[in-house]
Amino acid sequence: MPDKHHDDSLQERLVRLRQAYFKDLPRKLQRIESGWERLSGTPVTGERLKDLRQQVHNLAGSSGTFEFPGLSRAAQELELMIGSVLDQETPLTKAQRDKLQGRMEALAQVARDTDPDETADKFVHNITEPLVGPEGSGLLFIVDDDPDVSGYLGQNLRAHGFEVRQLQTLKSLQEAVEEEHPAVILMDIIFPEGELAGVEAIAELRKSMENPPAVLFLSSRSDMIARLEAMRAGADAYLTKPVDIPTLVSKLSLLISPSAQAEPYRVLVVDDDRSQALYCAAILKKAGMLPEIITDPMTVMGILDTFVPDLILLDLYMPKVGGLELASVIRQREDLGDIPIVFLSGETDAEKRFAALSLGADDFLTKPITPPHLVSAVRNRILRSRAMQAKLKLLARQDRLTGLYNRDYLLSQLERIVDQVVAGGLGRALVYLSIDNFKELSARLGMRGGDRVVAGVAEQVRRAARAGDLLGRYSGASFIVALRSPDLDAARIWADGLRAQVERNIMDTGPQSVSVTVSLGIVGLGSTVPDAATAVMQANQACHTAQELGGNRVQVYQATEGVSLRADAEQGWVKRVEAALNEDGLRLVYQPIVNLHGEQAPFYEIFVRLLDEEGAEVPAARFIPVAERNGLMPRVDRWVLQHAVRAAAGQHRNGNPVRLFVTLSATTVGDTGLLAWVADILKEARLPNEALVIQCSARDAEDRLKPARELIDGLHDLGVATGLSHFGGGGAPLSLLNHLNPDYIKFDQQLVRESLAESRPGATLRELISTTRALGKQSIVPFVEEAATLATLWSCGVDYVQGYFVQGPDAHPDYDFVSATL
Template identity: 30%
Template sequence: MKPSQIKKFQEQQRRFSDGVGKRIQKLSQLWDAINKAPDGQLIELEDMILEAHKLAGTATTLGFIDLGERGRDIEILLRPFLENKQLPKNDPIIEEIVSSLASVATIEPKRPEDMTYGEVTLLHEEGRSKQLVYVAADNLDDTKDMVEQLEFIDYEVLSFDNANDLKDALSNESPSVMIVDINEFDLLDEISKFWRKESGIPLVVLCASECWESRLHAARAGAFAFFQKPVEHDDILGVFDSLWESNSAQYRVLIVEDERMIAEHYSVVLQGAGMKTAILDDTEHLLDELGEFHPDLVLMDLYMPNYSGVEAASVIRQHNAHTNLPIVYLSGETDLKMQMQALQVGADDFLTKPINDLHLTQAVSIRAKRFRQLSALMDRDSLTGLLNHSNLKVALERELSRAKRHNSPVSFVMIDIDHFKSINDKYGHPVGDKVIKGVARLLNYRFRKTDTAARYGGEEFALILPDTPADIALRLIDEFRITFAKTPFSNGPETFFATLSAGIATFPEFQSIESIIEAADSSLYLAKEKGRNRVVTHVELDLDDDESQKNSA
């Protein structure tokens, strides 16, 4: 765990410890009530099963293992009585367990550092202005062009020609990705002695041979990707795109759990892995929360007061908008028959409490990633992965509505690749596609997660910049333009460069979707009229109109 997570975990343990006496008291009271209840009155039995279930899940998750096991034992012992509609009056085994709860609660919980099984490494580390890439090679001259390409796109690259120097660097700082360029396997074998796949650092292997044995060797070393040399730089960048999407995407997880403390723990764990979370302890407002939060996955307890997870999942599936939304149950239920019944209503997975942090984050991220990929097939441009034209307008309408509510600026940008037809005519459409993907890649890398990039059509792109006035947008887009102009593209042995033009319009000067798009498009047209490879805002557009009126007067 990270220091901040450890601190939060310790606070959760303290809060649980402070309140555990009331939990035990409630279980004891329910047990007394069951022993005094008339035959056929099952309400106290149902309540006690739910309280034991909550104790088992929360206590075990927070490191109170022995207490959690006692809670689970009570739940398992009581369920057959409920199924048979009988009361376990004066059952000696249950009586003994309930009586032992107070003493078991005094056992020291496990330390936070003993409760985790690994850390999730994000491709984009917070606080780092550039992605860090390590390149190790038999011959660094072979990697010179690739390193220059990465640096043009603003990656920070450190190169190593031996395993010992790489080992020292890894002990000081972890990169976002590691590339190993080899002709023989000696260097990769040396690196494999100290680097492990579990480190979370993706490994890309470039090799002179593409035979089965070479690929197998790389796979056994834990390689994320393998390429035969010479390799197109665009293929390497495509791997980076994939890593960016899977690791830096901020998946949104809705946690539906009536036990607030355990929900907060899951929230801390998932947030530590770069996800955004929301907690809901009342399923009655579930549909409203789905509409507001737009989760990529719902993580839901199976047993809750008033409503079960199965019932909640059934309601979710009644709505076409949520047909493909992943639902993952997280429960202490270990009966396989019960798990299968729960999954039949449309849930996607069943995770059993307690679950370690790494398993939880991996299970959630895998499902959320799949959901994003399915959504992308419908919402995104197939070549670039950016939003398509129609979904751009939906996003722009949403941002303008938010800006009106909060009285904040929004800049809308239209971007066009200069002389793109000439690029296609000279180098062919496959190379033209590389240039289009180059713009998309840079848009994804250079701008915030809260910004929205789209392929407007052909060689045109659009960008929504929330909370960004025109002057700041101008600086950001001009920096983007300059960086793109320095980015080399290859056509076999030949290298060429491309430029782009952009136009900016800003809310509140333009209030509607139609007016802000039209103003940005007019600004882009003016940028092209002025010679291309430049950025124009709606302010210049107004000045240009004033100048035209003066000249015609």
């Protein structure tokens, strides 16, 4: 079975590498002990102590890489002690000898007590399949004098599609770059030549190369000096050992992108003053960029069909069409929406400069401008734009929390598989997995605890997957796996094995450890399944059946099994929703939206609940999907809007000037009669139009772009504010703002979670907020459940938050905005 061998090859190679490393440990320790013994009876020189420190440093890094954490910590402690002695530059005292001897003995004892089997499972679990590899991977140089670390990294990166060359000396690096040009150099810092020898070598290399490669430093050093010197040497990224392979792959995927810096920056210079345009073009060309000059602004759109720039440098005042007007026209083109526009003008009036930025410009430079200033401003803006596009492209494929494919990319690949099957290709089995009772579990554990559960289950799914399987995160607590084999019995055995493994696993969620269960639905992908959506729906139905039967089980979808029962249940819900609409059996609940910067305006989001026979509330998740499937959402939306307006009017009359946020469904976004109806109910209720904010999801707006634009523009004409929810949940969110002009942006829950988990917490969110604020949008982050996230959200510039940490949905809009402190 060659596929099975291929599936196990990466894991087997790395396990063999670890076994060889452990077998060689006694020799490594003997070298360290021999080095120390040679120092014991003689005056200690700096060079001898540096040699010893180098050997200990290598042991600390390599043992951590191969998951021997105790040995790594003991080696790090010894390395730090040797380093402190070296820093003093004085002879070794007897007290220092005794302390070093104690550390040496402690290291030897830890080595003797190390059992490779204790951490073998964790090492295997950390081996990740190359699910989201780089596009257009280039050559990588791994420069590390420790062959064990170099070999481990090389094995992993080759499996992820990279071409790798391993080098162990600084001299070999110099020789290698003369033979071939790498895309990225992965560089250690400490070498026998010195504790910053790797940094110094890169600094010299960059001086001697006209087009130096990107450099990613990998080191066991995490101190400020090492990071600062690496930055000064031109580091593009810095990671500490032992490195997390998915993080490393993500970094490399951004450094090695189709828009690699070997391709010159393309700049379109638009200025009716030819001398000014030639001046800018000459400066940019000298800096290695590729400028294109246009002196007639009326020809810009035609030029943009053949010359796609990385940046447009635009004069503000030109004949026939001004710079502001031209920028607006350019922004109307969806394919040009992400290109940075920088104005270059002698205008110093602050209001006019602000007007330029509000139209979507990215920067405003003032004439006259010096060459260094122009080059720096253009280069930095393009660098940020390319980095953001590369990051968004990666995010468009990868789920940041789990490292698996995200929903959009997963479904696109699943559609391709289904098309192949329908065309006569080999069948497959589709498995839909959902964590049982996740909503209650997440409420108990908090956002971070819930994330750890999702990540833990994702790890179990990843480990169970085989080569050729397609897997990804479908929704918050659900995953999809398209197995290679079409055999449903084999799929059931596989799924049941995964179910049992998840049940046995105990996950650390921070304050407590928990075990969870999952339910799995299976459907065969054959000629009877027309498309991916149908396959997912059927597998989801089977999973839902498994959960209704108690959960923690596997269910195979059968087309005829339970069809009448499900149909009866569906019709029962339809009748309940219709009765609630006719008899006012729905209820509004209010969740406060609180400003993080001291404003006390009473903002609430409206949610709808259905009342059962006993008057208890039925969550929207139980009946809204039924209303959507059966064409009832326009009626539900109008009911909610009408009752929200009446409630707001009553609050205003009682001195509580609330502003209510109401969400429309996808169907209602295209309701051509909605605007006139909204105008009528606002007039009838005598409610100030600004008391209402009508929003829809970014995904629905993207799918119905024209009606969404007409709706938002029409609501603005009425004086009603608008919003986009689930912003950043997929695709290229900023492009949507080239077509729509909402007042409020409510960020997608998953994007926020992933951004808060970044190495620099909130970096992606901060950049998106900076961009949307420049466009005049206010930001809202929902689902805030912990105090720990508020400081980060505040530092990111978030305007408003909502969630259970503030207050859950309540029957009355009586939250105390004045006294409440977050």
